[in-house]
Amino acid sequence: MAKxxxxxxxxxxxxxxxxxxxxxxxxxxxWIFLMTDVIIFGxxxxxxxxxxxxxxxxxxxxxxxxxPGVIAETFILLTSSFTSGxxxxxxxxxxxxxxxGWLAVTFxxxxxxxxxxxxxxxxxxxxxxxxxxxxxxxxxxTLVGTHGLHVSIGLVWMIGLILQLxxxxxxxxxxxxxxxxxxxxxxLDVVWIFVLTVVYLMGVM
Amino acid sequence: MWGNLESFSDFFVTGDPMILGxxxxxxxxxxxIVFVLTVFKKWGWLWREWLTxxxxxxVGIMYIIASILMLFRGGVxxxxxxxxxxxxxxxxxxxxxxxxxxxxxxxxxxxFMAMPLMFGLFNIAVPLQIGARDVAYPFLNALSFxxxxxxxxLFNVSFIIGGSPDAGWxxxxxxxxxxxxxxxxxxxxxxxxxxxxxxxxxxxxxxxxTILKMRAPGMTLMKMPMFTWSVxxxxxxxxxxxxxxxxxxxxxxxxxxxxxxxxTLDAGGNPMMYINLIWMWGHPEVYIVVLPAFGIxxxxxxxxxxxxxxxYNSMVFAMISIAVMSFFTWAHxxxxxxxxxxxxxxxxxxxxxxxxxxxxxxxxxxxxxFRGRIRFTTxxxxxxxxxxxxxxxxxxxxMLSVAPADFQFHNSYFLIAHFHQVLIGGVAFGxxxxxxxxxxxxxxxxxxxxxxxxxxxxxNIGFYVCFMPxxxxxxxxxxxxxxxxxxxxxxxxxxxxxxIGGFLMGIGFLFQVWQIAYxxxxxxxxxxxxxxxxxxxxxxxxxxxxxxxxxxxxxVKDVDDWWETKQKLARxxxxxxxxxxxxxxxxxxxxxxxxxxxxxxxxxxxxxxxxLWMAIPSLIGVAVCMLARSFTxxxxxxxxxxxxxxxxEAAAALKGATT
Numbered sequence: 001m002a003k004x005x006x007x008x009x010x011x012x013x014x015x016x017x018x019x020x021x022x023x024x025x026x027x028x029x030x031w032i033f034l035m036t037d038v039i040i041f042g043x044x045x046x047x048x049x050x051x052x053x054x055x056x057x058x059x060x061x062x063x064x065x066x067x068p069g070v071i072a073e074t075f076i077l078l079t080s081s082f083t084s085g086x087x088x089x090x091x092x093x094x095x096x097x098x099x100x101g102w103l104a105v106t107f108x109x110x111x112x113x114x115x116x117x118x119x120x121x122x123x124x125x126x127x128x129x130x131x132x133x134x135x136x137x138x139x140x141x142t143l144v145g146t147h148g149l150h151v152s153i154g155l156v157w158m159i160g161l162i163l164q165l166x167x168x169x170x171x172x173x174x175x176x177x178x179x180x181x182x183x184x185x186x187x188l189d190v191v192w193i194f195v196l197t198v199v200y201l202m203g204v205m
Numbered sequence: 206m207w208g209n210l211e212s213f214s215d216f217f218v219t220g221d222p223m224i225l226g227x228x229x230x231x232x233x234x235x236x237x238i239v240f241v242l243t244v245f246k247k248w249g250w251l252w253r254e255w256l257t258x259x260x261x262x263x264v265g266i267m268y269i270i271a272s273i274l275m276l277f278r279g280g281v282x283x284x285x286x287x288x289x290x291x292x293x294x295x296x297x298x299x300x301x302x303x304x305x306x307x308x309x310x311x312x313x314x315x316x317f318m319a320m321p322l323m324f325g326l327f328n329i330a331v332p333l334q335i336g337a338r339d340v341a342y343p344f345l346n347a348l349s350f351x352x353x354x355x356x357x358x359l360f361n362v363s364f365i366i367g368g369s370p371d372a373g374w375x376x377x378x379x380x381x382x383x384x385x386x387x388x389x390x391x392x393x394x395x396x397x398x399x400x401x402x403x404x405x406x407x408x409x410x411x412x413x414x415t416i417l418k419m420r421a422p423g424m425t426l427m428k429m430p431m432f433t434w435s436v437x438x439x440x441x442x443x444x445x446x447x448x449x450x451x452x453x454x455x456x457x458x459x460x461x462x463x464x465x466x467x468x469t470l471d472a473g474g475n476p477m478m479y480i481n482l483i484w485m486w487g488h489p490e491v492y493i494v495v496l497p498a499f500g501i502x503x504x505x506x507x508x509x510x511x512x513x514x515x516x517y518n519s520m521v522f523a524m525i526s527i528a529v530m531s532f533f534t535w536a537h538x539x540x541x542x543x544x545x546x547x548x549x550x551x552x553x554x555x556x557x558x559x560x561x562x563x564x565x566x567x568x569x570x571x572x573x574x575f576r577g578r579i580r581f582t583t584x585x586x587x588x589x590x591x592x593x594x595x596x597x598x599x600x601x602x603x604m605l606s607v608a609p610a611d612f613q614f615h616n617s618y619f620l621i622a623h624f625h626q627v628l629i630g631g632v633a634f635g636x637x638x639x640x641x642x643x644x645x646x647x648x649x650x651x652x653x654x655x656x657x658x659x660x661x662x663x664x665n666i667g668f669y670v671c672f673m674p675x676x677x678x679x680x681x682x683x684x685x686x687x688x689x690x691x692x693x694x695x696x697x698x699x700x701x702x703x704x705i706g707g708f709l710m711g712i713g714f715l716f717q718v719w720q721i722a723y724x725x726x727x728x729x730x731x732x733x734x735x736x737x738x739x740x741x742x743x744x745x746x747x748x749x750x751x752x753x754x755x756x757x758x759x760x761v762k763d764v765d766d767w768w769e770t771k772q773k774l775a776r777x778x779x780x781x782x783x784x785x786x787x788x789x790x791x792x793x794x795x796x797x798x799x800x801x802x803x804x805x806x807x808x809x810x811x812x813x814x815x816x817l818w819m820a821i822p823s824l825i826g827v828a829v830c831m832l833a834r835s836f837t838x839x840x841x842x843x844x845x846x847x848x849x850x851x852x853x854e855a856a857a858a859l860k861g862a863t864t
Contacts, residue, residue, distance in 0.1 A: 054473025135473025
């Protein structure tokens with residue numbers, strides 16, 4: 001039954017129960033936010049697909065993409081999704097140190113992914129393939145860059161969360177925060193599968 | 206460091222006496238506000254009670270004040286255009302200035318007037334209608350408001366600093382691209398909309414969760430007030446539509462800022478892609494603003510006919526189907542693009558189909574009035590006036606949806622008349638009705654009905670005098686965005702009539718301002734909390750609503766629960782006893798939404814001028830604000846039972862003193 005946060009104050013569970021309800025409300029809101037993010041990526045994919053043949057005499061996807069680096073990025077990101085899942089499992093077992101440890105591993109993998117992606121971008125720019133070269137490259141850099149930006153924001157978020165966990169331990173509030181972050185991280189993983197397929201695999205095919 | 210500024214006049218707009226006048230009056234207004242706040246020592250009050258508030262009722266009031274200011278500015282734009290067009294070969298405005306004015310008129314009226322007025326009414330009414338203590342995320346709600354506010358300020362500042370955008374309200378490329386529009390005006394457009402758009406999206410999330418999760422016990426979905434249903438359908442549409450706007454603005458910005466080729470004519474860009482994207486947001490957007498107006502009409506028509514709303518289920522069905530179908534009609538805005546007969550046929554049919562649920566609603570309102578005991582109060586007058594106005598606007602819409610015929614109507618004054626008729630006759634009339642209807646609930650005093658009726662008639666007569674001639678002008682071949690026309694065209698007389706109508710509406714607006722000022726002075730106190738003999742929960746509590754809204758959770762049994770409760774009391778039935786008072790959990794005020802939005806303003810302003818030294822630190826400021834919020838754990842408190850008791854007793858005493 002629909003109940004507000006404050007309604008719970010009337011019953012006997014007191015302070016903690018009220019917070020618990022507030023936390024599930026926030027998780028729901030985050031799910032809905034992720035749905036809107038799906039639409040953002042959906043638009044960027046659509047734009048990329050419309051523009052991907054418009055190379056305007058510049059380099060094509062086949063000439064540019066170097067698959068070994070992309071495969072490495074993919075495995076690193078997929079592994080980081082797995083480790084963030086392990087972090088949540090550790091949290092449910094109440095093991096704070098394990099939780100922080102797995103989050104730290106996830107962070108390192110995420111940072112490695114970003115390093116590889118930035119290196120890939122720099123190499124392309126050095127070869128003269130910039131965002132201003134063609135419609136295809138505008139679409140490419142924006143789509144892949146938006147995903148990278150999301151991952152980078154997730155990394156900052158992860159540091160903030162690790163600090164909060166060290167200070168406060170596993171509470172209802174920090175628990176919800178870890179769950180939401182892990183949701184976000186898995187979401188980025190799914191988006192990357194589409195990037196890999198639509199941008200890279202279909203690009204070199 | 207100042208990069209693209211070579212002289213003073215590159216920054217401040219100079220040389221136009223009207224703009225100079227505006228600059229001087231803005232400076233004087235700011236000085237006056239600062240002076241008044243300082244003399245009356247109101248800075249602390251302003252900060253504590255308003256700028257840092259997270260209370261939905263206050264956020265709602267701030268939205269409404271801001272939107273009325275924007276209505277004034279958008280209205281002045283409109284009257285300047287009408288003055289220019291009143292006579293053939295007029296030299297009142299030059300072409301460039303005219304282009305800026307029709308651009309800002311459109312953007313302001315839709316995004317900075319209709320949207321915030323709508324969000325204001327959401328905030329005022331929805332939590333009270335569903336028996337909740339606040340929205341789901343009060344902090345986010347305040348952030349939404351301040352993002353809207355600073356986005357709107359950023360857009361408006363272009364008028365005196367840097368120059369206004371001038372590529373039309375939807376900024377079609379290639380005209381809005383750097384090659385054709387090298388000034389900063391278009392950048393102000395992008396960042397003003399982008400920043401306020403983030404706020405709109407957050408409001409959409411907030412109200413969807415509020416409505417789905419925070420309803421009073423017993424209020425199932427099909428017992429919700431119709432306005433709440435309309436807000437739910439509007440917010441669901443926001444969730445799907447606004448991300449598209451965010452992407453579109455971001456891509457246009459990348460074109461202008463980094464030289465990308467999304468919408469350019471060269472290097473593989475595709476301008477028509479922008480037009481598709483912007484209308485994939487833009488068409489749902491008009492339904493986003495009109496659905497809540499439909500909700501308001503439903504509340505008003507039931508209250509003032511003293512009858513249950515006719516066809517509750519079909520109304521809900523109509524709203525949701527409009528929300529869904531609004532995503533499948535966008536290409537009717539550019540049948541002339543040349544996408545072929547099959548595509549045009551699809552969008553013509555969907556456009557015609559979406560008129561059906563709208564027609565269902567019209568019949569529901571008519572049948573609600575049928576054999577009702579109608580009271581002709583101002584909210585009801587606006588509702589009654591809306592019906593014929595919207596029918597004519599809807600019918601001309603169906604005419605426009607016929608793709609082959611649209612090749613003639615496209616971009617003519619026929620179209621201008623059509624969309625003003627649905628947006629003024631539907632949205633503006635609806636929000637006025639809502640504003641009058643909930644005004645006593647917001648402020649605890651009533652608006653003067655006599656002045657309100659003057660305003661109503663001036664607006665209504667002015668509306669038809671202004672826009673009916675424009676249909677004819679459109680059929681006579683007058684296209685939109687013309688800044689002048691030859692005497693030989695023969696459009697002079699009808700344009701003059703149209704201008705007179707525009708000014709009648711302007712006088713109507715002045716009457717509304719007078720009405721508000723007069724009513725504040727007279728201050729006819731609403732002591733009952735149920736000023737209109739209403740039907741829904743917001744009328745069961747004192748006016749204005751106490752900080753915590755409901756002292757105890759209302760237990761809902763019926764649609765229009767408050768009306769049913771009153772009926773039971775009148776029959777002498779006993780109501781179940783109210784549960785005992787308990788401390789109420791409330792969110793604390795926060796300065797972060799305001800400060801973070803100031804940083805957004807700085808970031809936007811920096812990016813407008815290509816000043817990274819300003820944009821980057823501001824964006825870091827935004828990030829720091831987000832982290833500061835994340836590290837804040839002490840963000841709530843409890844209102845003790847004693848205080849609730851005192852507040853409730855005071856309201857009861859006020860009621861008892863008059864009845």
